[in-house]
Amino acid sequence: MPAAVLDAQSAHAAGVQRLLASYRALPATAPIRLAKPTSNLFRTRTKTGAAGLDTSGLTGVIAVDVEGRTADVAGMCTYDDLVAETLRYGLAPLVVPQLKTITLGGAVTGLGIESTSFRSGLPHESVLELDILTGGGEMLTASPGENAALYRAFPNSYGTLGYATRLRIELEPVKPFVALTHVRFHTLADLMTTLESILATGRLDGAAVDYLDGVVFAPDESYLCVGRQTSAPGPVSDYTGQQVYYRSLRHANGATHDRLTLHDYFWRWDTDWFWCSEAFGAQHPLIRRIWPRRYRNSRTYGKLMKIEQRFQIGDRIEKLRGRPPRERVVQDVEVPTTRCVEFLDWFLSSVPITPIWLCPLRLRDDDRWPLYPIRPEQNYLNVGFWSTVPVGRTPGEMNRRIERKVGELDGHKSLYSDSYYSRAEFDELYGGDVYRAVKKRYDPDSRLLDLYSKAVQRR
Ligand SMILES: Cc1cc2nc3c(=O)[nH]c(=O)nc-3n(C[C@H](O)[C@H](O)[C@H](O)COP(=O)(O)OP(=O)(O)OC[C@H]3O[C@@H](n4cnc5c(N)ncnc54)[C@H](O)[C@@H]3O)c2cc1C
Incomplete structure (x- = not known):
């Protein structure tokens, strides 16, 4: 095994030990939570007094199996770091959520989505197996054949059953550029007709579609953004500078074309947090000119938003x-x-x-x-x-x-x-009985919050 892989594996093993040590240092009945530097949760949480587990050693890519097209990834690895590593091998996760600070563990337990989801589903569907520190303190591997109930209940459990420390995910081969076609619609019915046709055939105007999302600006102004991977060299746009990606979609009629590197395509929505950076003035030409490029990203806006909420x-x-x-x-x-x-x-x-x-x-x-x-x-x-x-x-x-x-x-x-939602509605919508059975098995002393308490009661 190459030395770099061995190093990454022993670093990961040390990270798991630190996590376990921080778990064991807590009194046996103490509630627990993750101590994590970033979050994409929008719920305002009441302070629970729960102690934070040390996740500092669980942020990297452990290994990429280029032949097998899989990667072993630590639970708190951000997609920014994950994609940077896999692109070195011409590979990418099957679904890359749009915000750089979303972590693989967070997207799997909290349901990420992106423009490949019409062909690759949700991020948890490309998880082959995962190691989980359960609320009960066990370190388990879950897969379709092992601890299968936990594997199936983990997506949308939001860290209430346990924390993923390592995930083995599928990867797909990718090309270095994305050719984009932004198609304008004057009615939502027309947009949906074209969308359904792409979903049925995987094609638009006879050519295969690799990426598909869209934006509605008004009932009579909406767009589908159709992306196709390509290796053809040529000029590319850059929306990390003065230009703003979502504004580039808008035009009067028909379709316009654009090109991005695949890396920039993955992060096209991060620079301006979709369009939400406008609230901080970051799209104003004068402010944008002086706003340092390294702070034009969702990480910065997320911090600003937390300050806004606090005060x-x-x-x-x-x-x-x-x-x-x-x-x-x-x-x-x-x-x-x-x-x-x-x-x-x-x-x-x-x-x-x-x-x-x-x-x-x-x-x-x-x-x-x-x-x-x-x-x-x-x-x-x-x-x-x-x-x-x-x-x-x-x-x-x-x-x-x-x-x-x-x-x-x-x-x-x-x-x-x-x-x-009321408790009864929530149970009906989010697998109440199955959830309770898995919770009882893997977090018998309720060291972690219950999903309803976390999602609705904002504990
Ligand atoms: C404005 C906004 C837009 C969004 N847009 C998108 C989008 O376009 N595409 C998309 O894919 N998603 C989107 N999301 C949702 C996002 O993917 C989820 O909120 C995801 O859970 C965030 O992951 P995180 O790593 O930032 O986790 P955090 O925000 O830190 O945590 C989210 C939850 O997951 C738990 N958790 C975190 N890591 C782990 C782990 N390793 N094991 C178990 N539990 C864990 C935490 O306890 C917490 O309950 C959006 C969210 C917001 C607020």
């Missing part, structure tokens, strides 16, 4: 202007494609938020993921919206209306942000 800066400004405080509406929901026009029409007339991100999704094979039971034979569209609206009469009014609408349309909601 309620936005609400204070609204108050000074004589306006009500605002309700945060930061959500990703999955709606069956057959009901999407209905959902988008309702959303655009009821929720004052644009742009909206679209990302089609189809599970790869069977429906063995009980905590997020979407149907494998059904195409879904992930609809993402991340902003605020004026507060209503009751707390979370708009979020609750959205939850109800998504439920009516047989959709499903991600749990990384605010949720308001």
Whole structure:
């Protein structure tokens, strides 16, 4: 075995030992949580007093098997670091979430998604096996054949069953560039017709599609962004400078074309946190010129947002202007494609938020993921919206209306942000009985929070 691989493996083993030592240093009944420098959770959490486990040695890629097209990756490795390593071998994870600081463990336990999800499903579907430190303190390997119930319940468990320390994932060969076609639509029905046709054939205008997402700016202005891998050399755009990616999509009619390196394509949404950097002034030409390039990324905006939340800066400004405080509406929901026009029409007339991100999704094979039971034979569209609206009469009014609408349309909601379901509704939607059985087996003393407490009660 090459010396570098041996070094990475012994570094990983030492990292696992540090994690275990920090677990064992706690009193046997103490609640636990991860001590992690970054997070993409949007739920405001109440302080639990839980002690943080040492994850500092679990941030790297352990080994890439180029022949077998797999990688062994530590649980808290960010996709930024993971992709940097696999691209050296002309390989990439099957789904690369858009934000650089999302970790592999976080995306698998919290359901990442991206523009390959129409052909490669969700990140957990390309996990072959994973090592987990359970709430009960066992270090186990889970796979379809070993601790299978834990393997299946892990996606969407948000760290309430245990923490992934190593994941073996599938990789796919990739080419160095992505040729992009941004197709403009004047009605959402037309967009959905084209989207369904790509999902059915894997092609647009006869050519295979590798990447597919989209943006809605208004009912009469929406786009599908179709990407195709290519090795053909040629000029590429750079949206880490003065230009802003999402603005580059907009045009009057037909289609426009663009090219990015694959690396820049993966991180096209990170530089401006989709479009959310506008809230910090980062898209203003003057401010952008002086805003250091190294701070134009989701990591920086995430920190700024936490400061904003802590000091309620936005609400204070609204108050000074004589306006009500605002309700945060930061959500990703999955709606069956057959009901999407209905959902988008309702959303655009009821929720004052644009742009909206679209990302089609189809599970790869069977429906063995009980905590997020979407149907494998059904195409879904992930609809993402991340902003605020004026507060209503009751707390979370708009979020609750959205939850109800998504439920009516047989959709499903991600749990990384605010949720308001009753316990019974939540159990029905997120595999309550299966979850309880697995929780009892792998976290018998409830050292980790329960999923409902974490996702809805924001503990
Ligand atoms: C504005 C916004 C946009 C988003 N957009 C996307 C998107 O476009 N694509 C996408 O894929 N995802 C998106 N997400 C969701 C994101 O993928 C999930 O929130 C994911 O869980 C974040 O991973 P993280 O590594 O940052 O984990 P954290 O935010 O640190 O943690 C998330 C949860 O996972 C648990 N956890 C973390 N690491 C592990 C581990 N190793 N083992 C077990 N549990 C663990 C934590 O306890 C916590 O409950 C978005 C989130 C936000 C807020």
